[in-house]
Amino acid sequence: MTTTPASAASDQDGDSTVVARPDRATRAAGLLPADSALRRATLITVFNSLGNGLYFPLGVLYFTRIVGLDATAVGLGMTMAGLVGVAAGVPAGRAADRWGARQVGALLWGGTGVATAAYVLVHSYAGFLVAVVCATGLQMASRGVQGAIYADVLPAATRVEARAYLRMITNVGMGVGGAFGAIALQLDTRGAYMTVILVNALSFLAPASMVRRLPLAAHVVERVAAQKEPAAVSSWRAVRDLPFLAVTVLNAVLVVQYTLSEVGLPLWIVERTEAPRWTAALLMIVNCVLVALLQVRVARRASQVPSAVRAMGWSGLLLAAACAVYAVSAGLSPVWAVLALTVGAVVQVFAEVLSAAGGWTLGYELADARAHGVYQGVFGAGFSAGMMAGPALVTVTAIQHGAVGWAVLGVLFAVTGLAVRPAVRWARRDGEWRGEAVA
Known part of the structure; x- marks a missing residue:
């Protein structure tokens, strides 16, 4: 793969990406992003990881302690939801190739946020299955689309380093969110659990509104401009x-x-x-x-x-x-x-x-x-x-x-x-x- 020199590239909405240092995605000993696309991706990651970390310690407990569902049945439902998510990964990627990774990613994250918010309405096992299959399935399907988004918006020469930086941010965000989740666990009230669920839903809805404005990287703009064969041929x-x-x-x-x-x-x-x-x-x-x-x-x-x-x-x-x-x-x-x-x-x-x-x-x-x-x-x-x-x-x-x-x-x-x-x-x-x- 050829590396792309530092340059500015415009996407369909007129945004531009300036790769400040083509040999590095980060600066300040790897603690800060070095280009605008990574800075925007970092903000999205912070929102999402904080919400996920907040929800992670108490998700199962909400359905067993607050809703009153059987723990084994909850585990089975989550496994079913995971299988749906695995199966949905390839069709979601196909949709990203056809309609754009950023657009499809926004829809998947938005749908995940809505389905996650629906947890507060669950009062039966049937309702739990519908909500968890939708939320988990959409979230897991978005995993590959997220990779495609990074392929489109991060400079090719520093993409792997940028993914590593975002993983670091995810770990930190999950840790901070988990600390606040522990407070909700200690309170152990319906209101505390529901507040966490709704905040987690917002952690998907906010990035969904931001991801469509991520600018395309220069190498993607150049490839699209020079491409004579329709992308659907290799879909x-x-x-x-x-x-x-x-x-x-x-x-x-x-x-x-x-x-x-x-x-x-x-x-x-x-x-x-x-x-x-x-x-x-x-x-x-x-x-x-x-x-x-x-x-x-x-x-x-x-x-x-x-x-x-x-x-x-x-x-x-x-x-x-x-x-x-x-x-x-x-x-x-x-x-x-x-x-x-x-x-x-x-x-x-x-x-x-x-x-x-x-x-x-x-x-x-x-x-x-x-x-x-x-x-x-x-x-x-x-x-x-x-x-x-x-x-x-x-x-x-x-x-x-x-x-x-x-x-x-x-x-x-x-x-x-x-x-x-x-x-x-x-x-x-x-x-x-x-x-x-x-x-």
């Missing part, structure tokens, strides 16, 4: 692009690592180790802080295909090492168990930032730039599928079978990370078919 190409699908599946397997922190480790700590329960919170804090410190720096070093492939390979090996350390913690005293779990969490953070950066790069660089919507829809659907399968996979391996289960997970991660290299070579050989050379 469904990602669905039959076997090399890209292979990379998507491998990335989905590595995505399972996120559920280690969210589901696996809390269960492991409580059920299998002598570590105190607060260790789970400690490891989450370690993860958030280190991701915020490392993600942008790592992304700068994994913004090309060869470096991204290496990052994915190292990620798999580091995840295997983290799994081994977690397994050892089961036979240790409380103090040593906490130490071992912390070491494993630090190793996992390095794996996480490497795989995230590598995944962003490969998701963009192996895609046909004329159909980023459907390509990012496929890649986002793979991400969602990995997140959905993760809790069950971690439970039936590590939690149920201890060290043997951790070994199975470790081998799976290591093999997956190393398999990225031949999959990308396949994609490179197939580059002519996709209509453009793969960098």
Whole structure:
């Protein structure tokens, strides 16, 4: 992929993008965005992550404690909603290619906000199913469209670093929102829960009104101006692009690592180790802080295909090492168990930032730039599928079978990370078919 020099580009609404430093997306040691498009995307991310973090600690509790639904039934409904979201990812991406990623993204976020606000009206399981399927389905479908939006509005040369910066902002926003969500949990009243739900709904509605005004990047304007072949010709190409699908599946397997922190480790700590329960919170804090410190720096070093492939390979090996350390913690005293779990969490953070950066790069660089919507829809659907399968996979391996289960997970991660290299070579050989050379 060719890099775009610093320049101003106008979109259909007359807005312009000025890439201040084509070699960097951020400044001030990675703490501040360096160009106007990233600044606007940052504002959108702040709104959305604050609302999501606010809602995350109490979403399930609202439906069980306040509405009075059975916890198992709620879990089943959320799983159904997740399946709908995975299935909707590709059609949403197709729509983004046809009508514009920003326009479709605005509709999906707006719809998510309305459906989320409808939670306050739920009084039955049927109402819960309708609301959660709409809200979760639309939100998950928007994941790939969001990737396509970033492909359109962020400078190509710094896009991966910009994604890393936005992920850092997301982590910080989720953390701040979660702190306020804890206050609502402590109040434990219907009014407190409903207030959180409505604020979370606004965190989707506000970005929906802002995303359509994001300016197109210079490389997109130039491509559209020079394009002679209609974009619709390649609209469904990602669905039959076997090399890209292979990379998507491998990335989905590595995505399972996120559920280690969210589901696996809390269960492991409580059920299998002598570590105190607060260790789970400690490891989450370690993860958030280190991701915020490392993600942008790592992304700068994994913004090309060869470096991204290496990052994915190292990620798999580091995840295997983290799994081994977690397994050892089961036979240790409380103090040593906490130490071992912390070491494993630090190793996992390095794996996480490497795989995230590598995944962003490969998701963009192996895609046909004329159909980023459907390509990012496929890649986002793979991400969602990995997140959905993760809790069950971690439970039936590590939690149920201890060290043997951790070994199975470790081998799976290591093999997956190393398999990225031949999959990308396949994609490179197939580059002519996709209509453009793969960098």
